[in-house]
Every structure is written in C-alpha cells, then in structure tokens.
Amino acid sequence: MKRGAEVAATSRGLDAVKQVIWARLSGSDRRLIRTSGSDNRISLHVLLLAVGSLLAEAILARTLQPADTETEAQEESHAQDSSANLEEAKSPGVTVLPEGQKRPLRDDAPLIDDDLTEALKSLRALVNRTLGEIGAQPLDDAKAPSPNFLSWKSDDWSALGAAGVAPLGAAAGGGGGGGGGPVINVAPTAAGTVVKGYLKGAVVWRDANNNGRFDWVDANNNKRVDPGEVVGDHVAITDEQGKFSQLGGVGTIRVFGGVDLYGTGLDFKGILSAPESATVITSITTLIEALRQPGEGVAIAASRVKSLLGIGTEASAADLLTLDPIDAALAGGTNSAAALKLYALSAAISNLFLGATAATKKAFASAAKPISDVEAANAVVAATASVLSSQSQVDFADKALITAVITQLDSKLQGQGVALGSVVEPMALSEAIANINGLFVSLVANASSARNALIALAQTEYLVQNDLTETLEASTGSGFDSGRFTASALQERLAEITDVVGSINAPANGQRAAPGRPFLSVDSSLSPEAPQEILDEKRLSAPKQSFNVKLGNASPQAGDVLRVYIDGQEVASKTLNEAEVTSALAAVEIESTRFAGVNESTVLRMTASVDSAAGVKGLVSRPLQVLVDTGVVAPKLVLSSLDSGIAGDGITNFPPTISVAAIEARAQLRLEVLRDGVSLGTSTSLSNGIDFATSLSNLLQSLAPSSTLIDGSYRIIAEQTDKVGHVSDQAILAITLDRVAPQLSTSQNAVTLNKLSQGKLSLGFSSPDADRLRANVLERPNDASLGIQIESGRVIADFAALPDGRYTLRLEAFDRAGNSSFVDVSITLDQSPPTIAFLDLSEGRVIAPYESDQPWRISATVEGLADGTPVVLSLVRASDGRSVLSREVTVLNQAVAAVFEVNTLLTLTSDRYQILAQLT
Incomplete structure (x- = not known):
C-alpha cells in the first residue's frame, strides 16, 4: 500500500471508529464508559488518540484495505468530517480513579480502570467491536482470528x-x-x-x-x-x-x-442466555434475560435479579453482566469472597436447570416423544422464571422453592402429554436438588483457598451433571434411587469425587492443559447416528478384543497414558509412543473374559481418556456403545385389552389389542396373523427397540388391507432377527374373538305354584354353548331362602316361604368370551286354600227331579282361585260316601257353575247327598 493510501485509510478508519464510539456513548451502551461529575474528567480526545494508535497497528497488519482509486479530495473530505465529529464529541467525560486504586465491586464503580494497561485493554475490546462493524479483523494478539x-x-x-x-x-x-x-x-x-x-x-x-x-x-x-x-x-x-x-x-x-x-469435565446439556450487552454468560445472566420484561432496560432487570438473589453491596448489577467470577476469585484480594458468592449462586441455579432438564428429557423419552437439549432446557428456564416472577428473594437450596419450580414444570409438561412422574416423583427430584445445593455453605466455608472453594462448588455440579443425571436416566417412576441424594449419602459421595473434580482446573500460564477427548472408533458397519460396536459369539471366541482410539482431539504427547473404561471401570491402559502420537491412532486390547457372563443383547458403555505423563487427567471421551450379542430372545406378545369372560383364556368379546415387547433395537421384526388356521398376511419391519401396542384390527389392515375383524380364532406369530443375524424363537399368541350370545330356552314361560306343589319349582331349560349359568328372582335378589340350584338342565327353587303373588325368575347364560343371554319366567305363587260359596243351596234342601223337567243348576262364588283354574264339583252319597255324579268346571270371574240333567238325576236313589268342590 502507498503512503498516501495509508493516510487515507487512517482517516477513514478514525472517522468510522469515532462515529461508532459516539453512537455508543449516546445510546444504550454508554455504560461501557461511565460518566460522572466534573472531577477527573478525561477528554474524548484522549480516547480517540488511543484508538488512533490502535488503528495504526491495524493498518500495519493490513486490517483496513482502502480503495486505491479514491481521490485526494475525497480523502481530505473524510478528514474534515472527522474533525467536525471530533469537535461535537468534546463534551462527554469519563471518571478515572486515583492512582493505584482498584475497581471495587460496587454500584458506583466506574468501568474504566485508572491503570493505563487496563484502560488500553478495555479500549482494545471496544475497538475490536467497532472494527467488526466496519468489516475489519480484530486487534487481539491473544488469539488468532477465527x-x-x-x-x-x-x-x-x-x-x-x-x-x-x-x-x-x-x-x-x-x-x-x-x-x-x-x-x-x-x-x-x-x-x-x-x-x-x-x-x-x-x-x-x-x-x-x-x-x-x-x-x-x-x-x-x-x-x-x-x-x-x-x-x-x-x-x-x-x-x-x-x-x-x-x-x-x-x-x-x-x-x-x-x-x-475446568469445572466438572462433563458435557453441558443445558442452555445459558444473556442480554446482548453482557460480556459474561452465566446462569445468573440467564435469569436476568428470562425475567426481563418487554421493553425493560437491562440495568433494571439486572438490579431486580441482584435483589432477588440477596446480593448486597459486595457486587453491582453491572458485575452480574461483566464480571468473570472464576477469574476474580482466583485473582485473590478483597474481591475474592464476593466473586465466590457469585459463582456459588450461579452454580446453584445451574444445578436446578441441569437436574430438571435431565428429568424432562427422560420423561419425553419415556413418553416416546422427541425433544432436544435446547427445548428441554428452555422449558426449565421458563418454569423457573414463572415461579421467580412472584418472589422478592429466593434461596436455591430451599426445598420449597425447588419444589415450586419442579411442580410448575410438571404442570406445563402434562399439557404436552408428558409427566415427570413417569421418571421421578417431583418431590423426590426437588429434595435431591435442594440437598445438593445445601452443601454449598459448608464446602465454601471449609475450603482453604479460593481455588479449593471453586473445586468444592464444582463437586456439587458434578453430583448433578453425573450422579443425578445417571440416576434419572435409569429411573422409571418409583424406581428413582432417592437414597443416593440424602445429606449423609452426598457427604460420602463428595469424598469419592474429590480427586475427579480436583484434577480439572484451568492451567497456569505456560502450563500444559489437560488432554482433550479421544474418540473411540467403530469398526462395525452401523448407522453413524447410533455408533455401536458389536461383539458376537464368533468374535468373543478370540482371547482378546481390539478397539481403535483416535487421539487427534486429545493432543497427546509420547509418555501420556491412554485409559479405557467399561461402565466407568478401567479395563485397559497403555503408555503412548511416538508412532501412536504421530498417527493419532492407538489400538487397545481387552481380555475377552471381561465380557463373560454378560447377558445376551446387553449394551455396555465404553469410554476412554488420555492422562498426561505428569498425571493431569484428560477429558473422558464420548461413550461408545458395545453390544454383546450372542443370541436374541423371542418377542413377548400379550393381550393388553380387556380379556372378558374368563380372564387369561384368550377368548374375548372385546376388540383385541396386542402388546409387543422385548424387541431389540434395529432387529427385523416379523409378524404374521392367522384366522381359523388360515394365514391372513405377514410383515417385516426394522424395530426401533421400543415396545408398542396395536389393535388386531389395525394389524389386519396393515397385513391384509382387504381383511376385516370378524369373529374367529386368531394366532399372532412374532419373531425377530437381530442385527447380527440371530433368529429368535417364535412367540405365539392365541386369541378367540366371540361376540355372539349363547343360546338359551326354557320349558315354560309361566308357572303357577299352589298348595299342591308346596311352592317348589322345577323348570327345565336348554343352553348348549353356555359356560356358566345364573338364576335369580328379580323381586327377591340374592334371597338364600329360595335355595336356587341349577343342575342337569333344570332350575330348582323353593318359593314356599314367600307370600303369594307374582314373581319373575331370570335365568342367565354366559359363554367363555363373556357374552350373555337371559330368559324371564313368570311365577305365580298361590298357596292359600280357596273358598266356595254355593248360591241358592241350603242344608237339607230336597230335590225332586221327577217333579220338573228343568235341569238342576249349581252356582257358586269362588275366592282364592285364579280365572281358568279347573274345579270338579261332585255329588257324594252320604250312606256310602261314594261320588255318584261329577262335573269339571272352570273358574270364570271368580265363579263356577255346573248343570245336572233331569234324566241323570232320575238314576239316583233317594238318599242324602253332599256337594264337594275339588281342585284337579
């Protein structure tokens, strides 16, 4: 670049920078350079002079590239505009602290230190932001540009x-x-x-x-x-x-x-947020952004959260958005304790966020619904903000507060068809998080240094990110192991993880950082979305199993130690040599006996790490799933709908639903349906390993679209072939669908019981396909005095103890599927003797048939007999008691009548006779 072009570039750069700086000083970002009274005021000229020197460095680094075709007149015009803008900018000032005074963490503290080096550092950050806006690269000698x-x-x-x-x-x-x-x-x-x-x-x-x-x-x-x-x-x-x-x-x-x-060494599976003006992003800034009202200034929201968290004069609202608490704590001095308090608050909030996020993800997985880390974390932050919005001051070790947040979260999830209770009782989860956060005070108080205090706080975060997350992932409702998170159990656990967390911390200047993550390679040809190493019976016949570990991301050195773990237990290690470091690849052998005794189709979790030769522990790799697969079990078929009739016999009148379980992920599942011995169709599909249920009707539609669900005997056959090629035994479920009621008929539809029958009933019936029969008198349900019995095709009952009247006997028939039919039989009970009163007859009356040619008519009224009842009227000779004449008559309108012809009466001898009425 020519000299003139450099000068023009300087002018244009200064002009652009001054305009942006002035805009910031006049706008919402004026907090970057806080102004105060007339004392110790620094002119903006000084700022621009410093900016100019930094821009000169930028020019030398060729970060500004002006157009060579621009004329000198245009360059002069830029310079004039710069002077005008500079004159307009004279009035604002910036407070500078007296020499040697450090910036305290107070609300009235200026953001620009008096120390020139610190001031240039602040200016450098400001200029970098400005350069970015005009398309130039930043002036940051600490890092190479991304x-x-x-x-x-x-x-x-x-x-x-x-x-x-x-x-x-x-x-x-x-x-x-x-x-x-x-x-x-x-x-x-x-x-x-x-x-x-x-x-x-x-x-x-x-x-x-x-x-x-x-x-x-x-x-x-x-x-x-x-x-x-x-x-x-x-x-x-x-x-x-x-x-x-x-x-x-x-x-x-x-x-x-x-x-x-440099905290737990674990993956972060949550979300953090901050207002756009923040220079640190923490759990506290996440709360500030979540609780910020529409149109509300950042400073107001930060002040409200500061009060909410009980932060006093030891830190300002601006500190929440700009101060790195780890850096401030490790720097020591009077501000160290205040910085530790900020990090402790942030860690407690983070523990709630991450613990609830892990529970949310597991609840969605249990409901077979997808959700990402970000979506789950956003739901937790929203629930927390909803609860905190009505609070004046909170303590994140308070079980009541944690319970309120978890309850609010559970309520929102239930609106999406997901319940935390499917994974863990909300109260148990709240207590676990509250107990972990309750460790803070004692851990920080007992720490011998700020660094040890930070490590102690990281231990509580490890309890959430590792222990609580693992427990939730293995939990199903009441199966959550809350015993791991009692106060005493947590104290014991802290002693176990001291070394784990204590080895993870930021390296000092010039010190080698902890090695990064290695990568466990997958040899099996499986989908990259679900990397998995397979050990089948053929491979396990070898004495050792070899696994490749990619070392590139770990940045290893010769002499470092590669360690391999299965389910958290170390199973192999080796010291890396130059060749392995150069190729960034190492092979590790594990004895096959390590996999002996493992059930078939068991998934193990293999991880690896590289420790430096000096003993600095490196990061643990992402897990590789190792599938030990020496066979495959048969699927499980269960009738999961109502098994009406006799439970467990597979005969039902309810449209069947079949549950299919014990399916291996990525296995080929074959289903076949037969009806009355005839195959209706088969299907083969790739399983996702999740149990499912389907109605028999839907299954038929998928296998044979032309088939409909009708009564009959069905056989559902299932078998699976796993990814290795093992074929399971067949699972067979027999179901009979029967929706036809059993046949039922009785020998009589109406029965009269009188004194002669002594009130006893014997009723015949027929029901060839009934599995069970039941009889009852509707007017006297469950009356034991009736002694109802059903045997040999007859219903036996004794009505003698009941009052006379009409009753209904209901006979019911049930088949094995639960279908039923019934017949009602009318029972008339009449056990009182009838009375007959003869009309126009008196004791001693004389009848002379030869004196009249009219027949003799006998009439009588009847009580106690129903119409239609047959009655026999007889003339009985008194001398020998013989019945000489009789007539059978029928009761009609509570009366009977009989006629004796004259010729018949003339055959009788003269004697005394009695008229006798009898029921047939």
Missing part, C-alpha cells in the same frame, strides 16, 4: 470436535444433525466468556428473533449448514477458556453444548 467457516465430520467432528462442541442436531428448530455435519458462518463482532466452569466448544449464537432456538433450516437436505440456511442467527465457538469472539448480529446471546472443561 476462520469464516467451521465444519466437522460425522466420526470425530474434526474441526469443532477439538473444541468438544456438540453437533447442531442437539439444537431445536433445525432439520439437520448427524452424518456430514454443519458448516457455520461466523460473523465477527462481539466477544465474551461463558462461565459454567469454563465451557469449551460451546455454540454461542445471537437469537435475533428471540425464539430460544438456533434457527437453521436444512433447505437442500444435505445435513450441512450452508449460507442462507441460518435464519438471522450468528454463531461463534468458545475456546478452552470459555471465551468467544467475533460474534456478529444483534439480540440475546444464547449458549448450548460444549464441555465443562
């Missing part, structure tokens, strides 16, 4: 994998994830630090539309984030000190993924 594009591969995420970043499939709102990986456009502007421990490899983005999601649409379905596919969100990646830079765009800053490198 590339414009980052990418990672599906196996080891080579570019971002070195930073431990999670794939974008973990974020909500996208169509990607897995295989091929995203390429992210990074727009330079802002810088800051993510403090959760320090998160390495976390994705930091500007949430321009404030929807809480990383807005990525895989428009061309190539599973890569191409230009134009990220809608309004700018992205940066944190380094191993949790720092990020060159973050473009405007809006809320959000963070997900990464590794808690």
Whole structure:
C-alpha cells in the first residue's frame, strides 16, 4: 500500500471508529464508559488518540484495505468530517480513579480502570467491536482470528470436535444433525466468556428473533449448514477458556453444548442466555434475560435479579453482566469472597436447570416423544422464571422453592402429554436438588483457598451433571434411587469425587492443559447416528478384543497414558509412543473374559481418556456403545385389552389389542396373523427397540388391507432377527374373538305354584354353548331362602316361604368370551286354600227331579282361585260316601257353575247327598 493510501485509510478508519464510539456513548451502551461529575474528567480526545494508535497497528497488519482509486479530495473530505465529529464529541467525560486504586465491586464503580494497561485493554475490546462493524479483523494478539467457516465430520467432528462442541442436531428448530455435519458462518463482532466452569466448544449464537432456538433450516437436505440456511442467527465457538469472539448480529446471546472443561469435565446439556450487552454468560445472566420484561432496560432487570438473589453491596448489577467470577476469585484480594458468592449462586441455579432438564428429557423419552437439549432446557428456564416472577428473594437450596419450580414444570409438561412422574416423583427430584445445593455453605466455608472453594462448588455440579443425571436416566417412576441424594449419602459421595473434580482446573500460564477427548472408533458397519460396536459369539471366541482410539482431539504427547473404561471401570491402559502420537491412532486390547457372563443383547458403555505423563487427567471421551450379542430372545406378545369372560383364556368379546415387547433395537421384526388356521398376511419391519401396542384390527389392515375383524380364532406369530443375524424363537399368541350370545330356552314361560306343589319349582331349560349359568328372582335378589340350584338342565327353587303373588325368575347364560343371554319366567305363587260359596243351596234342601223337567243348576262364588283354574264339583252319597255324579268346571270371574240333567238325576236313589268342590 502507498503512503498516501495509508493516510487515507487512517482517516477513514478514525472517522468510522469515532462515529461508532459516539453512537455508543449516546445510546444504550454508554455504560461501557461511565460518566460522572466534573472531577477527573478525561477528554474524548484522549480516547480517540488511543484508538488512533490502535488503528495504526491495524493498518500495519493490513486490517483496513482502502480503495486505491479514491481521490485526494475525497480523502481530505473524510478528514474534515472527522474533525467536525471530533469537535461535537468534546463534551462527554469519563471518571478515572486515583492512582493505584482498584475497581471495587460496587454500584458506583466506574468501568474504566485508572491503570493505563487496563484502560488500553478495555479500549482494545471496544475497538475490536467497532472494527467488526466496519468489516475489519480484530486487534487481539491473544488469539488468532477465527476462520469464516467451521465444519466437522460425522466420526470425530474434526474441526469443532477439538473444541468438544456438540453437533447442531442437539439444537431445536433445525432439520439437520448427524452424518456430514454443519458448516457455520461466523460473523465477527462481539466477544465474551461463558462461565459454567469454563465451557469449551460451546455454540454461542445471537437469537435475533428471540425464539430460544438456533434457527437453521436444512433447505437442500444435505445435513450441512450452508449460507442462507441460518435464519438471522450468528454463531461463534468458545475456546478452552470459555471465551468467544467475533460474534456478529444483534439480540440475546444464547449458549448450548460444549464441555465443562475446568469445572466438572462433563458435557453441558443445558442452555445459558444473556442480554446482548453482557460480556459474561452465566446462569445468573440467564435469569436476568428470562425475567426481563418487554421493553425493560437491562440495568433494571439486572438490579431486580441482584435483589432477588440477596446480593448486597459486595457486587453491582453491572458485575452480574461483566464480571468473570472464576477469574476474580482466583485473582485473590478483597474481591475474592464476593466473586465466590457469585459463582456459588450461579452454580446453584445451574444445578436446578441441569437436574430438571435431565428429568424432562427422560420423561419425553419415556413418553416416546422427541425433544432436544435446547427445548428441554428452555422449558426449565421458563418454569423457573414463572415461579421467580412472584418472589422478592429466593434461596436455591430451599426445598420449597425447588419444589415450586419442579411442580410448575410438571404442570406445563402434562399439557404436552408428558409427566415427570413417569421418571421421578417431583418431590423426590426437588429434595435431591435442594440437598445438593445445601452443601454449598459448608464446602465454601471449609475450603482453604479460593481455588479449593471453586473445586468444592464444582463437586456439587458434578453430583448433578453425573450422579443425578445417571440416576434419572435409569429411573422409571418409583424406581428413582432417592437414597443416593440424602445429606449423609452426598457427604460420602463428595469424598469419592474429590480427586475427579480436583484434577480439572484451568492451567497456569505456560502450563500444559489437560488432554482433550479421544474418540473411540467403530469398526462395525452401523448407522453413524447410533455408533455401536458389536461383539458376537464368533468374535468373543478370540482371547482378546481390539478397539481403535483416535487421539487427534486429545493432543497427546509420547509418555501420556491412554485409559479405557467399561461402565466407568478401567479395563485397559497403555503408555503412548511416538508412532501412536504421530498417527493419532492407538489400538487397545481387552481380555475377552471381561465380557463373560454378560447377558445376551446387553449394551455396555465404553469410554476412554488420555492422562498426561505428569498425571493431569484428560477429558473422558464420548461413550461408545458395545453390544454383546450372542443370541436374541423371542418377542413377548400379550393381550393388553380387556380379556372378558374368563380372564387369561384368550377368548374375548372385546376388540383385541396386542402388546409387543422385548424387541431389540434395529432387529427385523416379523409378524404374521392367522384366522381359523388360515394365514391372513405377514410383515417385516426394522424395530426401533421400543415396545408398542396395536389393535388386531389395525394389524389386519396393515397385513391384509382387504381383511376385516370378524369373529374367529386368531394366532399372532412374532419373531425377530437381530442385527447380527440371530433368529429368535417364535412367540405365539392365541386369541378367540366371540361376540355372539349363547343360546338359551326354557320349558315354560309361566308357572303357577299352589298348595299342591308346596311352592317348589322345577323348570327345565336348554343352553348348549353356555359356560356358566345364573338364576335369580328379580323381586327377591340374592334371597338364600329360595335355595336356587341349577343342575342337569333344570332350575330348582323353593318359593314356599314367600307370600303369594307374582314373581319373575331370570335365568342367565354366559359363554367363555363373556357374552350373555337371559330368559324371564313368570311365577305365580298361590298357596292359600280357596273358598266356595254355593248360591241358592241350603242344608237339607230336597230335590225332586221327577217333579220338573228343568235341569238342576249349581252356582257358586269362588275366592282364592285364579280365572281358568279347573274345579270338579261332585255329588257324594252320604250312606256310602261314594261320588255318584261329577262335573269339571272352570273358574270364570271368580265363579263356577255346573248343570245336572233331569234324566241323570232320575238314576239316583233317594238318599242324602253332599256337594264337594275339588281342585284337579
């Protein structure tokens, strides 16, 4: 570049920088350089002079590239504009502290230190932001500029994998994830630090539309984030000190993924947020952003959260947005205790966030519903903000507060058809988190140094990120092991993890950092979305099993020790040599006997780490699933709908639903349905390993669309072939669908019981397909005096003890499927003797048939006999008691009548006779 061009570039650069600085001083970012009274006022000329010197460095580094074709007149015009803007900017001033005084953590503390080096550092950060806005690279000699594009591969995420970043499939709102990986456009502007421990490899983005999601649409379905596919969100990646830079765009800053490198050493599976002006992102800034009202200033929201958390004069509201508490605590001095308090508060909030997020994810998995880490974390933050919005001051070790948040979360999840109770009782989860956070006071008080206090706080975070998360992942409702999180159990556990957490801390200047994550390679040809190593009976016949470990991300050195673990227990180790370090690949052998006794189709969790030769423990790799598969069990078929009739016999009148269980993931499941011995169809599908239920009707539709569900005997046959090729035994479920009522008939529909029958009933019936019969008198249900019995095709009952009247006997028949039919029989009970009163007859009456040619008519009224009852009227000779004449008559209208012809009477001898009425 020519000298004149350099001068023109300087002028244009100063002009642009001054305009941006003045805009900031006049706008919402004036807090960056806080003004006060007339004392100790520093002119903006001084600031611009310092900026100019930094811009000169930028010119020498060729960070500003002016157009060579611009005329001298144009350059002069730029210079004049710069002078005018400079004159307008004279009035503002900046308070500078007296020499040697450090900035206290107080509300009235200025943000610019008096120390020139610190002032230049602050100016450098401001200029870097300004340079970003005008398209130049930053003046940051601590780091090399980030590339414009980052990418990672599906196996080891080579570019971002070195930073431990999670794939974008973990974020909500996208169509990607897995295989091929995203390429992210990074727009330079802002810088800051993510403090959760320090998160390495976390994705930091500007949430321009404030929807809480990383807005990525895989428009061309190539599973890569191409230009134009990220809608309004700018992205940066944190380094191993949790720092990020060159973050473009405007809006809320959000963070997900990464590794808690100098805290717990574990993956971060939550979300953090901060207002766009913040330079640190913590759990506290997440609360500030979540509780911030629409249109409310950041300072007001920060002050409200400061009061809510019980933070006094030891820290200002601005400190919550700008102070790195880990750095301040380790620096020592009078501010160390205040910084520790801030980190302790942030850790307690984070424990609630991460514990509840793990429970939310497990509850969605139990309900077979998808949810990403970001979506689950957002739900937890929203529930927390909802509860805190009505509080004046809170304690995150208070069980009542934690319970209120978990209850609010559970209520919201139930609206989506998901219940935390399917994983853990909300009260048990609340108590576990409260007990962990309750350890804070004693741990910090007993620590011998700020560093040890930070390690102690990290131990509680480990209890959530490791112990609580693992317990939740293995839990099903009442199966949550709450005994691990009692106060006494937690104290014992702290002693066990002291070494684990104590070895994870930020290295001093010049000290080698802990090795990064290695990567366990997968030899089996399985889907990259679910990497899994398979050990079948053929492979296990060898004495040893070899596993490849990629070392590139671990940055190993010769003499470092590679360790391999199965389910957390070390099973192999080796000291790395130069060849393995150079090739970034090492093979580890594990004795096959280590896998002996493992049940078939058992998934083990294999991890690896690299420890430095000096004993600094490295990060543990992402787990590799090792499937020990020496066979496959038969699926389980169960009739899960109502088995009416006789339970357990498989004969039902209710449309059947079949549950299919014990299915291996990625096994080929074969189903066949037969009806009355004839196959209706078969299907084979790839199983996702999740138990399911289907109605027999739907199953028929899928196997044989022309078939309909009709009565008959069905056989459902299931078998599975696992990914190794093992074929299971067949599972067979026999179901008979019978919706036809049994036949039933009786020998009589109406029966009269009188004195002669002594009130006893014997009723015949027929029901050839009944499995069970029942009889009862509707007017006298369950009356034991009736002595009802059903045997040999007859119903026997004794009505003698009942009063006369009409009754209904109901006979019911039931078949094995539970179908029923009934017959009602009318019973007339009449056990009182009838009375007959003869009309126009008296004792001693004389009848002379030869004196009249009219027949003799006998009439009588009847009581106690029903119409239609037959009655025999007889003439009985008194001398010998013989019946000489008789007539059978029928009761009609409570009367009877009989006629004796004259010729018949003339055959009788003269004698005394009696008229006798009898029931037939």
